[in-house]
Structures are given as C-alpha cells and as structure tokens.
Amino acid sequence: MNLKRAxxxxxxxxxxxxxxxxxxFLFCSITGIIGVLGDxxxxxxxxxxxxKALLRGELALSDSPGDMQYDLAxxxxxxxxxxxxxxxxxRLPFYLVARTVxxxxxxxxxxxxxxxxxxxxFIAYRIxxxxxFSRLERDAGVPSTGKWHPLRLLTVSLFVLFxxxxxxxxxxxxxxxxxxxxxxxxxxxxICLLLGLFHLLERPSYSLFVFLCVLAxxxxxxxxxxxFYGAVTVAMAWCIVRGWKLKWWRSVLAFSIPLAMVLLxxxxxxxxxxxxxxxxHSLNVHPGIIPMFSTRMGHxxxxxxxxxxxxxxxxxxxxxxxxDHWPKTWYLRDLFPWQSRLFRWHGFYxxxxxxxxxxxxxxxxxxxxxxxxxxxxxxxxxxxxxxxxCICTGLWSFLSFTALFFFYLRTPGITSRYLIDFAPxxxxxxxxxxxxxxxxxxxxxxxxxxxxxxxxxxxxxxIWFLGELLAIDVHRFYSSRxxxxxxxxxxxxxxxxxxxxxxxxxxxxxxxxxxxRHAIQHNGEGWNWRNGTVEPLAVFFISDPAFLRLHVSPWGxxxxxxxxxxxxxxxxxxxxxxxxxxRPEGKGRVITFGAPVxxxxxxxxxxxFLGFIDKDLLGTGDPDMKLTRLEWR
Numbered sequence: 001m002n003l004k005r006a007x008x009x010x011x012x013x014x015x016x017x018x019x020x021x022x023x024x025f026l027f028c029s030i031t032g033i034i035g036v037l038g039d040x041x042x043x044x045x046x047x048x049x050x051x052k053a054l055l056r057g058e059l060a061l062s063d064s065p066g067d068m069q070y071d072l073a074x075x076x077x078x079x080x081x082x083x084x085x086x087x088x089x090x091r092l093p094f095y096l097v098a099r100t101v102x103x104x105x106x107x108x109x110x111x112x113x114x115x116x117x118x119x120x121x122f123i124a125y126r127i128x129x130x131x132x133f134s135r136l137e138r139d140a141g142v143p144s145t146g147k148w149h150p151l152r153l154l155t156v157s158l159f160v161l162f163x164x165x166x167x168x169x170x171x172x173x174x175x176x177x178x179x180x181x182x183x184x185x186x187x188x189x190x191i192c193l194l195l196g197l198f199h200l201l202e203r204p205s206y207s208l209f210v211f212l213c214v215l216a217x218x219x220x221x222x223x224x225x226x227x228f229y230g231a232v233t234v235a236m237a238w239c240i241v242r243g244w245k246l247k248w249w250r251s252v253l254a255f256s257i258p259l260a261m262v263l264l265x266x267x268x269x270x271x272x273x274x275x276x277x278x279x280x281h282s283l284n285v286h287p288g289i290i291p292m293f294s295t296r297m298g299h300x301x302x303x304x305x306x307x308x309x310x311x312x313x314x315x316x317x318x319x320x321x322x323x324d325h326w327p328k329t330w331y332l333r334d335l336f337p338w339q340s341r342l343f344r345w346h347g348f349y350x351x352x353x354x355x356x357x358x359x360x361x362x363x364x365x366x367x368x369x370x371x372x373x374x375x376x377x378x379x380x381x382x383x384x385x386x387x388x389x390c391i392c393t394g395l396w397s398f399l400s401f402t403a404l405f406f407f408y409l410r411t412p413g414i415t416s417r418y419l420i421d422f423a424p425x426x427x428x429x430x431x432x433x434x435x436x437x438x439x440x441x442x443x444x445x446x447x448x449x450x451x452x453x454x455x456x457x458x459x460x461x462x463i464w465f466l467g468e469l470l471a472i473d474v475h476r477f478y479s480s481r482x483x484x485x486x487x488x489x490x491x492x493x494x495x496x497x498x499x500x501x502x503x504x505x506x507x508x509x510x511x512x513x514x515x516x517r518h519a520i521q522h523n524g525e526g527w528n529w530r531n532g533t534v535e536p537l538a539v540f541f542i543s544d545p546a547f548l549r550l551h552v553s554p555w556g557x558x559x560x561x562x563x564x565x566x567x568x569x570x571x572x573x574x575x576x577x578x579x580x581x582x583r584p585e586g587k588g589r590v591i592t593f594g595a596p597v598x599x600x601x602x603x604x605x606x607x608x609f610l611g612f613i614d615k616d617l618l619g620t621g622d623p624d625m626k627l628t629r630l631e632w633r
Contacts, residue, residue, distance in 0.1 A: 368394025
C-alpha cells in the first residue's frame with residue numbers, strides 16, 4: 001500500500017470513527033448515561049475507588065470499616081467491591097492520562113464507556129459491513145458495481161441488531177450503576193469475541209487467534225459469566241486454526257494465555273475474599289436480607305428438580321411481561337407461567353426478552369443444523385463463506401446459551417440484569433437468520449425479481465425491531481428519568497473519599513443499644529436493636545472473636561412455626577462456626593459457638609452472619625424470636 005493510499009485509508013476510517021463516536025455520545029445522552037455537561041461520573045464510586053487502589057498497588061478499596069457502603073465486602077482488614085477488577089483495569093490508562101492535568105485525579109467514567117462503546121461499534125462496522133459480509137456478497141453473486149442491491153439490507157439489519165439490541169438498550173435506560181455497567185461491558189466484550197471469530201473465518205491469522213485468547217482471558221475479570229463466552233470462543237477459534245498444522249507449542253502458548261489469566265483471577269479472589277472460587281457475593285453486606293441469607297445459609301430452590309428449575313428459568317427469560325413494582329413483588333408467586341413453587345426471588349426491573357426472541361433464536365439454531373447437515377452431505381464441495389459463518393455463529397450461540405442456562409439453573413435469585421448475560425448468545429442466534437439467503441453457493445439473486453422478498457424480510461425485521469424498542473419498560477425506581485444517575489467531578493470525588501473514622505467495637509451488643517453508634521454502615525442489619533427482633537439473617541461487625549454467644553428468647557407475636565433454636569447458625573466470613581454449648585435461660589436459650597478455625601478470622605475486625613431459620617422456611621416470614629445479647633470475648 002503506497003503512502004497516498006494509506007493516507008486515504010486512515011482518513012476514511014477516521015471519519016467513520018468520529019461519526020460513530022458522536023452517535024454513541026448522543027445515545028449515551030438520550031439514555032441518561034451521560035448527563036448534562038460535566039455530569040460524567042457514576043454516583044456509585046466503587047469502580048472509581050478500585051481504580052485508585054490499583055494505582056496505589058493495592059486491591060482493597062480501604063482498610064477502614066467506616067468506609068463500608070452498600071454491597072461492599074469486608075475481608076482480612078480490607079474493604080472490597082464485588083464487581084470484578086476488569087473495568088477498573090480498563091480505566092487505568094485513562095486515569096494515568098488524567099493525572100497529568102493539575103488537580104485532576106480521575107477520568108470521567110461515563111466518557112470511558114462511551115469511547116469503549118464507539119470502539120466496539122466501529123469493530124462491528126469494519127467486520128460486518130466492510131470485510132466479512134462483502135466477501136459473503138461476492139460469494140452470493142452480488143455485483144460489485146456500487147449500485148444498491150437488496151441483499152445488502154440483510155447485512156445492515158444484522159449490524160443494527162448487534163449494536164442496538166433492544167434488551168441492552170433497556171439496560172442502558174436504567175440508572176446504569178455499577179451493576180448494569182459490568183453487564184454492559186460484558187456484552188460489548190462478548191460481541192467483540194464473536195466478531196473476532198467472523199474475522200478469523202474471513203482472514204485467518206495466528207496473531208488474531210492469540211488476540212482472541214487474550215480477550216477471552218479478560219472477560220471473567222469483567223464479569224464471571226463471561227468465562228463461558230471466552231471458553232467457547234477459544235475452543236472454536238482453535239478448531240478454525242488447527243487446519244494450519246500449527247506446531248504444538250504454538251497452540252500451547254495461545255491456550256496458556258487465558259489459562260494464566262484465569263489463574264490470576266483465582267489468585268486475586270484468594271487475596272480479596274479468602275477463596276479462589278469466591279467472588280465476594282457470600283461476603284457483601286446490604287439491606288437485602290433474603291438474598292444475603294440465600295448466598296450464605298442456603299435456599300429452598302436448591303432442592304428444585306431439573307424440570308422445575310428449567311421451567312422457572314425459561315419463564316424468567318421469555319414469559320415475564322413488565323417490570324414489577326419494586327421491591328414488593330420480588331418474592332410473590334405466579335409472576336409468570338412455569339414459575340417454580342419453591343421459593344426464589346425474581347427482581348425484574350426492566351424488560352428483556354419475550355416469546356418472539358425465543359422463536360427467532362430457535363429458528364436460527366435450526367438453520368444452523370440445516371447448514372451443518374448440508375455442509376456435511378455435500379462433502380464441502382459446495383461450501384462457502386456463508387456456510388462457515390452460519391455454522392460458527394449458531395454453534396457459538398447455542399454453546400454459550402446452554403452453558404449460561406445450566407449456570408443460572410439453581411441460583412437463589414434471578415434479575416433483569418442477569419438475563420442480559422444471555423444477550424450475546426441470543427443476538428448471535430437471531431443473526432443466523434440474516435445469513436440464510438446467502439447459504440447456497442453462487443446464488444444469483446436478481447434485484448428486480450427477488451428484491452421484493454428481501455425487502456419484505458427487511459420490513460418485517462424493522463417492524464419487530466421497532467416494536468421491541470417501543471415496548472421497553474424500565475421500572476420508575478430504576479429509570480434515569482427519576483434518578484440522578486450521573487455526578488460531576490467534584491461530587492464523585494467527594495463520594496469516593498475513603499478513610500472515614502469508626503468507633504472501637506465493644507465486646508458485646510445489647511438490646512436497646514444502637515450498633516450504628518460505631519459508625520459502620522449496615523452493622524446490625526437484620527436486627528431491630530430497639531426490641532431485639534430478628535429477621536432470617538442478621539449481620540454484625542465484631543473484633544478478635546474468641547467465641548460467639550447469643551442470648552435468644554421467644555417473641556410474642558403469635559407463633560407461626562415457633563422459635564426453632566436448633567436452626568440458628570453462624571458464619572464468620574466464609575467459615576461455619578461450631579456450636580459448643582446450648583443451654584436454657586428462662587424461656588429462651590444461650591447458644592455459644594466456638595472460635596473460628598481459620599486464623600485470618602480470629603484477629604481484627606470480622607463480619608459475622610447469623611441465620612435464625614431453616615433454609616427451607618425462607619420466604620415464610622421472620623423468626624418468632626429476639627436477640628437480646630451478642631458477645632464474643
């Protein structure tokens with residue numbers, strides 16, 4: 001390529017990227033991700049604090065329990081966020097640039113997301129519209145005269161579907177806090193993995209295979225469920241490149257990259273949460289007593305049969321109508337068809353999929369099977385790029401969807417943002433339908449005779465797509481129209497301050513004494529310190545536990561199932577404590593638990609979780625007992 005041609009190439013792509021960047025900025029403004037001028041920071045500053053901690057060479061956000069905030073976890077003298085290290089790591093270079101400006105210590109995180117979104121859309125443009133589908137059109141006999149051809153409507157439709165998938169748009173219309181941001185980054189990375197496979201099919205190269213392995217290794221740091229998309233991508237990429245007769249050490253080198261990154265993830269989990277397979281969701285503290293109980297003490301849905309669990313998950317995915325009136329219906333029965341009779345919380349706060357998605361997804365998989373059978377029966381003599389693309393897309397969709405389906409089969413709860421984990425698999429499965437007219441090699445489509453059929457398909461897709469966008473419904477509590485969902489730099493900096501003081505913990509908590517006096521947020525969650533009543537789970541911050549002694553007694557509100565003292569259990573962090581004494585005291589009992597076995601839990605400030613009901617009774621109400629005294633040394 002000569003210099004003049006290279007300059008033209010760069011200018012052309014630069015202009016396209018600027019247009020895409022401006023479009024993404026407009027999209028983020030319309031959805032409320034980016035507020036008015038200067039409101040470019042998330043009000044949830046956990047990622048911001050994590051990035052700053054990484055810049056300090058630390059993993060913990062703070063070493064003070066006084067900095068405890070909603071949904072954070074405390075372990076081994078440090079405060080940790082549970083949404084992964086991937087997004088903060090992505091922000092690192094931007095923060096380094098920002099710190100070259102006097103008085104600036106952070107880069108606007110919403111602008112970072114806008115830029116990453118623009119990069120992902122540009123990649124989709126280059127691969128779908130410029131490279132991959134241009135070759136498919138040539139294979140299908142589309143003339144390269146530059147004139148309009150009806151077949152190109154399909155490629156444009158696929159591009160629009162990938163970059164503006166309605167459930168993901170609905171996600172962006174929420175207040176887009178750290179919960180939604182992690183899922184959005186996972187969607188963008190997973191789509192880029194699929195696009196990388198497209199490019200690998202169109203222009204194979206070992207360097208691209210290695211790059212896909214790197215992306216696959218990054219995914220679990222952003223969100224653990226991304227491991228399924230990464231594993232499927234790496235396996236399929238290797239199947240594509242193994243025909244080159246690669247030397248064994250080159251394959252081993254490529255596979256070692258995602259493996260090393262997963263091992264690094266497990267290592268950081270061990271440091272941050274005390275277990276390689278723990279991502280912090282058994283340690284985080286918040287007012288949601290039932291979800292906390294489920295992830296620490298167990299839940300009834302663990303006993304669900306495969307059919308019952310599959311029906312509940314399928315109903316959550318495709319049969320639920322509109323968002324609930326948060327949070328009152330999280331625990332109601334009969335929210336949707338096929339809902340399990342066993343207790344499971346369902347937090348649907350924006351619309352995701354409906355039955356049309358399931359029908360299109362199933363149809364896409366059926367076309368994949370048909371393409372695979374045809375490809376095999378013809379002994380590849382009539383194969384084309386369209387066959388390879390259809391089989392690759394459908395297989396990637398099916399394997400990823402199936403892995404996620406089994407992962408979420410018996411989780412204690414399901415919510416709208418969890419369902420967006422399925423979005424890359426769903427959009428890929430539907431995308432198979434747009435390759436169908438290209439499946440027959442050397443297919444000569446006449447723009448006048450067959451153009452009407454293509455236009456009809458495009459028209460039907462447009463009506464369905466527009467209908468799904470108009471049907472988006474976000475619960476008022478989570479809607480950006482009813483929440484301040486972006487901060488200025490000064491507001492974000494003030495919210496992100498760490499080092500808040502706390503008061504020394506006592507040796508015991510007594511009924512009538514507010515645990516909030518120690519300035520640790522969520523201390524005593526699940527316990528009414530005024531009258532001693534408890535919810536199914538109570539959370540306390542304690543220090544240097546040599547034992548744990550509970551004074552419990554009945555609560556006279558009418559006994560639904562009576563105080564079940566034998567159901568009382570205790571955990572310090574991830575470790576169950578053993579009952580060493582259980583004696584009567586008046587109408588109640590005094591239950592003593594032994595010291596933790598793990599030395600990390602014996603010293604310093606610890607979080608203790610107390611369960612007061614049997615897991616099978618979760619969702620039936622609060623225990624008929626009260627806690628009058630808790631002491632630990």
